[in-house]
Amino acid sequence: MSGVVRPPGTYPGALPLLGHALRMKRNPGSFLLELQSGEPVVRIRLGREPMYVVNDPDLVRDVMRRPDAFARGGPIAERFRQMFGNGLGISDGPFHRRQRRLILSAFHHGRIADYVAVMSGHVEDKAASWRDGQRVAVHEEMDELALANIVRVIVADGATLDRARFMAATAVVLGGLFRRMTGAGAVFTRLPTPGNRRYREAEAFLRRTIEAVVDDYLATGTDRGDLLSKMVLARDDDGRPAMSDRQLHDEVMTFLIAGSNTVSNTLSWAFHEIGAHPDVERRLHEEVDRVLAGRTATYQDIDRLEYTRRLITETLRHRTQGLFQSRVATVDSRLGGYHVPAGAVVLYSAYALNHNPRIHADAERFDPDRWLPERVDPVARGAFLPFGTGLHGCLGEGLSRAELTVSLATIAARWRLVPVPGHRVRPKPAVTMPVNALPMIAHSRGVGSRADGLAVAREDPGHG
Numbered sequence: 001m002s003g004v005v006r007p008p009g010t011y012p013g014a015l016p017l018l019g020h021a022l023r024m025k026r027n028p029g030s031f032l033l034e035l036q037s038g039e040p041v042v043r044i045r046l047g048r049e050p051m052y053v054v055n056d057p058d059l060v061r062d063v064m065r066r067p068d069a070f071a072r073g074g075p076i077a078e079r080f081r082q083m084f085g086n087g088l089g090i091s092d093g094p095f096h097r098r099q100r101r102l103i104l105s106a107f108h109h110g111r112i113a114d115y116v117a118v119m120s121g122h123v124e125d126k127a128a129s130w131r132d133g134q135r136v137a138v139h140e141e142m143d144e145l146a147l148a149n150i151v152r153v154i155v156a157d158g159a160t161l162d163r164a165r166f167m168a169a170t171a172v173v174l175g176g177l178f179r180r181m182t183g184a185g186a187v188f189t190r191l192p193t194p195g196n197r198r199y200r201e202a203e204a205f206l207r208r209t210i211e212a213v214v215d216d217y218l219a220t221g222t223d224r225g226d227l228l229s230k231m232v233l234a235r236d237d238d239g240r241p242a243m244s245d246r247q248l249h250d251e252v253m254t255f256l257i258a259g260s261n262t263v264s265n266t267l268s269w270a271f272h273e274i275g276a277h278p279d280v281e282r283r284l285h286e287e288v289d290r291v292l293a294g295r296t297a298t299y300q301d302i303d304r305l306e307y308t309r310r311l312i313t314e315t316l317r318h319r320t321q322g323l324f325q326s327r328v329a330t331v332d333s334r335l336g337g338y339h340v341p342a343g344a345v346v347l348y349s350a351y352a353l354n355h356n357p358r359i360h361a362d363a364e365r366f367d368p369d370r371w372l373p374e375r376v377d378p379v380a381r382g383a384f385l386p387f388g389t390g391l392h393g394c395l396g397e398g399l400s401r402a403e404l405t406v407s408l409a410t411i412a413a414r415w416r417l418v419p420v421p422g423h424r425v426r427p428k429p430a431v432t433m434p435v436n437a438l439p440m441i442a443h444s445r446g447v448g449s450r451a452d453g454l455a456v457a458r459e460d461p462g463h464g
Contacts, residue, residue: 005339008041008052019045028323032349036356041338044347051326052340054348057359057383059335063327063346065390067092072392073328074345079177083203085250088395089258099251100395102234102242106227107395116299116402119149123410124296130415130442138271138417138438142264143167149403150259154252155213156226166209170257172202174431206253214248228252255396262321263400265434269319270311270408272438273366275419280368283307285445288413294445297409302402305409310368312404316386318366320351321432351433353383416443 014020023031024046032053035042040056051074054060063070072092081090088099105111126145130136147163155161176199213228223229231251234242243251274281287307288297297305327346332339340346357363360370360380369375387394394400411417417440419425428436 008338010043021046032352036352051345051347060348069333070327074326087250087254089254113299122148123407127414132444134442136442138440139268142267146264147260154227156224169202169205177431268435270315271417288409292413297406308409310371313371314368317354320354323351324349359383
């Protein structure tokens with residue numbers, strides 16, 4: 001490699017001891033977006049910990065695609081590891097590659113089609129449970145739907161799972177992880193505050209729940225046609241179990257939380273955006289009426305639901321699930337023209353890339369048509385990484401996109417979800433940035449006039 005290599009500059013405004021931690025804690029989205037206007041790589045400090053923030057999309061992809069040089073690690077990744085153990089979402093190196101190979105076949109196209117067939121039934125039941133004119137807590141309904149879907153993929157018989165309590169505990173844990181990630185240190189997390197007690201209780205409940213499920217599968221040793229059965233029955237060449245009991249727990253924890261929370265958040269934000277943009281609502285309804293004619297969407301319908309898929313893609317951009325991630329440089333490395341020393345923590349933000357006006361024209365405007373093939377800019381496409389890329393790219397991307405499409409289309413074919421006037425919608429501080437609350441009025445399609453739905457909820461523009 002030729003050219004001058006220099007260390008990144010330090011971003012101004014660091015406070016003694018705290019560094020930039022206060023700004024990160026107060027409004028991480030705004031701060032990370034501000035960094036995008038600076039150098040492609042810049043140093044900040046969270047407390048005494050220096051971090052190298054990568055702002056250029058090509059360099060972000062470079063970091064993601066070089067796991068041997070930029071391994072999962074650093075204080076942010078370690079906080080995830082404390083909760084999720086060594087599951088696919090956080091593991092690295094040869095062990096990660098081995099785990100990925102063991103699980104990969106559970107997500108091939110044929111299996112996804114089977115999963116979506118079950119999910120279609122779940123969303124049909126959800127749509128049938130509402131009454132015309134009912135005030136619906138959309139964020140709670142989508143939590144229930146997404147958890148029911150991922151439970152069926154992982155655990156065929158999930159009837160004994162206390163889903164309401166599981167989702168409540170998940171929300172507490174993800175909110176607590178967010179506060180631990182954006183703070184200046186871990187000292188305050190050890191204090192006996194009510195918030196810390198709630199976090200520890202929620203964490204313990206999640207662990208007990210998943211341990212009980214795994215223990216049941218280990219005791220029976222039968223193939224129930226689900227992901228956990230596949231993991232339990234996997235064998236090494238010597239005939240021994242391919243995964244330890246602890247590893248089974250970590251993988252189930254990762255899939256249950258990652259596979260439910262991000263899907264439910266994305267669906268909730270999608271319905272909010274549909275309710276806030278009458279033209280988006282009109283075009284969505286025209287498409288689902290033409291393709292579905294009121295019936296439940298299936299896997300075979302997905303290719304024809306073009307506008308629905310663009311709407312989901314725009315929701316994933318506009319309502320980014322996750323503010324930032326971290327890696328650790330394992331060797332002295334070069335990023336663009338910048339030197340990153342071995343051991344340095346590297347941070348990058350999908351949220352900042354998704355809201356950078358130099359990457360996405362009119363970035364704060366919700367516009368599904370920006371993803372039309374003839375309109376999408378190659379730079380914008382390259383910067384859009386909702387499921388990651390490379391060896392650590394999300395194994396469940398195909399399933400998640402299919403689930404989102406089928407769920408959104410089926411509900412939109414039968415219902416108009418109208419914003420409750422005066423309700424303030426805003427992101428809730430958590431790892432995945434869910435909506436704080438989303439009450440909407442359900443109107444059966446064909447009942448009432450379109451004028452009923454033109455009241456748009458006021459929204460707090462702050463992101464985190």
